[in-house]
Amino acid sequence: MRRKFKIKIRGRDYILGDRTWIMGIVNVTPDSFSDGGLFFEKEKAIEQALRLAAEGADIIDIGGESTRPGSEPVSVEEELRRVIPVIKELRKRSDILISIDSYKSEVVRQALEEGADIVNDISAFRFDPKLISIVAKKNVPYVLMHMKGTPKTMQINPFYKDLFGEIKSFLKNKIEEAVKMGVRRDKIIIDPGIGFGKTWEDNLKLIEGLSFLNELDRPILIGTSRKSFIGQVLEVPPEERLEGTIASSILAIERGAHILRVHDVAPLKKAITMTEAILSSTVRF
Secondary structure: OOOOEEEEEOOEEEEEOOOOEEEEEEEOOOOOOOOOOOOOOHHHHHHHHHHHHHOOOOEEEEEOOOOOOOOOOOOHHHHHHHHHHHHHHHHHHOOOEEEEEOOOHHHHHHHHHOOOOEEEEOOOOOOOOOHHHHHHHHOOOEEEEOOOOOOOOOOOOOOOOOHHHHHHHHHHHHHHHHHHOOOOHHHEEEEOOOOOOOOHHHHHHHHHOHHHHHHHOOOEEEOOOOOHHHHHHHOOOHHHOHHHHHHHHHHHHHOOOOEEEEOOHHHHHHHHHHHHHHHOOOOOO
């Protein structure tokens, strides 16, 4: 049974666990691994965000820097130029929850001022220590993710002596550190970081054993959408990884995931609805 968590966003109480939430991805970048360049222009990004919202997304996750393996960081100024106009205009046109996908404190600060509601940080505040004070001050939900290394180095021979133990220990320590720095525990969401410093076999093991994170007593976000481990199993390019995304997402739900971060909202919404109808069924034979 998936545990339920109450989380306050923009003054309203939400329950994570009654159903699976969908976080729709909008990459305002020229070089993301799957959709780089497709939504780099402001209007195209906004149109995509509104399309994903209409298809059933609960959150739109807006990012201005690719974090694909081997990627180079962009400047604060460039990231601001990419994401702030999109967030500002989307907030005018929609009431949907907006997540800023960034580890830079200044980007996060301005994004929250322009209407973002959630911070999605791949670095667990390791890359910019100032970030956590902004999250604490603004009292917003914070996605804390595990990653080994940096996007540029993370896929260079990643190795774990104890995959589950090391990830759980990292997340536990970072939760405690964030709480000591003023972040409310009930605002923290955890992400095991599928594809971030893991082999393709590690990713498969994490999805199969995802329930190991239940001990941390926080909602779980997971993002498998179109990632390379699916391509390695199915031997297909990113645009042909929908079936693998659905399969891995459904198994993640069954093992306790609360939020799925995806590119393809409409088909995932249908798959989730069917899955949850089965899991919640009281019919017994």
